Amino acid sequence: MDSPIQLLENTDQATKQMLENVRKRKKKFEDTKRWHYFSVYGTLLFAFFFFAYFYFTIAEHYSYSFLAMLSAALNNTINVLLLSLTIIGFGAMNLLKQQKEKKEKEFQELRCEIVDRSKDLWKREEEWKNRHIVFEIMKKQYDINLYHEKK
Template identity: 40%
Template sequence: MEEVIKNLEDWTDPATKQMLQNLVERKRKYDRLKSQHQLILFVAVSFSCFYFYYVYRLIYLPHFHSVTALFSAFFDDRYNPFFFFALLAVYGLTGIWKRKADEAEEEFEALRREIIDKSKDLWDDGGSWKKRHIVFEIMKNHFDINLYHENK
């Protein structure tokens, strides 16, 4: 458990601390998957640029005078199928990682909204209800998690 969450006062019960810890873990998972998706997307775009430059330089420029020669060179090139299928695979990975990041975001947002909805139950007595803003500030400042409003 995070030290900041573990060191919350007695007005935050252990179940609430565990919910906050789960929220932090889901946020980290979402951030990790989002950054991995962006990295794979960057690789895909870079590889696309390389592939189109390869096709332009080694296939199109020497054979641009004839459509038949162009198609023949395109399909006779021994590296072209490898690059083409590698490009498809990388773009397929971007879709997979995007779905994973979206699922992680949905899990994170669902738990965040649940904590916001149950905040009256989690901090029910007078003293803890008045101090819940401290927990919200800690979550916002340390983990960049907004518990004040349901909207992102």
């Protein structure tokens, strides 16, 4: 368990575990989001190289006939490699987008559950009065807003 969460006072162990789980889900979501952006920019980079290479090596020289251009494009291994990398990048980009959305949904559901159950998690009056300290720590340390259900 992360040390700032472990050191929280006026919070029972089950609540600390829920806070730790929401922190882990946030980290997984952020990591997947970062990989998604890498895949988007990588795909765009490969697509740029593919189109530039295609234009300068094939389209300029074989522009008189579509079939000649297609034949030259398929016979050029660098062209086929760049096209393959672009297509694979596009597939990876879509797959990572789905994973990002799934992890964001899981994170938001758990965060909203903590917001909904805050009366149950901090039952005693002294815990209830000091819960804002827990909320502030989660906001400052991990950028997790537990004050409201809305993003």
